[in-house]
Amino acid sequence: MLAAQRKDHLLDLLARDGRVVAKTVADEVGVSEDAIRRDLRELAEEGKLQRVYGGALPIPAADRPVRERHDLATESKERVARRAAASIRPGSTIVLDAGTTTLALARLLPAGTGITVITPSPAVALATAEHSDARVLMIGGELTRHSMVAGGGLAMEAIQHLAADVFFLGVTGVDPAHGLTTGELDDAVTKRAIAARCAETVVLASEEKIGAASRYPVLPLEAITAVLTDPLDENPLITQIAALISGNRAG
Template structure:
């Protein structure tokens, strides 16, 4: 098979499966892994895919502004949010990350439970105040207009003085191979800082997040307590994620 044919095959695989595993393709085509890696490198240089360890992924789409994400997988996010709220113990101090699933959680928080909510998101903070009697602690800092979350030096300084029971973490992608990822570097840094100040970190993974991958890693699976997925999500990756978490127990 000519190099041009191999490249077309690689792009077809990427479109069909959402990923390319170099060893598997090499075995399938009866060529060396070096040849496949060379093809992937050239395709990456042409801007047609993103090389990762062991293969390739599609070029990640730019992170959508938060206002454009409200209509994505709305019912799935609601189911994940309900499952997450059910984990909150009375009197707990929790951190709600910025994002549309945590915004759904904010609308579902119970009153009379003595909960304290810490958040870097003004939108989430206002929703918590509107829908519950929870105490609200805002993390100050510079507001990123794209994601509507505070960050930067002031936020990092404030985070170092906080402590919480559970961090409900929102990410762009949750994938067994590529881990927990997000599309903004500064957001990834803020998320790691928040996780370091919490006893537990719980990942929120509605259906459009499962199997997706973005450019910047957030945390390894070893650093999280649980992943909450949509109970109606039939994606086989959900079972692989559950196995990853249960294998540590």
């Protein structure tokens, strides 16, 4: 089988099964595993898939720039945001991550509860100020074009002086095998730093994020408090994800 044919075969497998295991494909087509890994690397460079250890996964829809994500799974994001809003305790200090689901949450924050909102996202800060009476604190730093979120050295310095009750974390992938992932390295570092300063970390996971995996790991599922999913989402992976988090609590 020629290299071009192998690549077409790999993309067909990815579309059919949702993942590619390099060793399995190498055995099936009778070539070395190195050849399959090379094919996967070239396809990843072309932006056609996401390489992971041992194979490949589809590129998550949530990895698109933030301006392209506003119309993605909007109803699912609203349902997740409502669940999150209902969980916020009066008088608490929360961190809202950047992202379209946290933006939906900012528009649903309860009034008259004396909460404080910390965020690295200008859009989330403005939405919070417009739709609630919460106190708003912004994490400053260099604004990334992809996610429109503050990051870099200035943001990291500010984060070290913060403390909060709950971090509502936004990621682009939530998968039992790969944990929580995102498409930007600096963003992953900032998210971990914020989580370390919060008593609880709660992930907001609309339907397109379940089972997806991006390039950069943020946290393992065992390190968080909960994943809030769409109550109408029947993806069987949700049960596996919940079991991993519950197992950590039991331990």
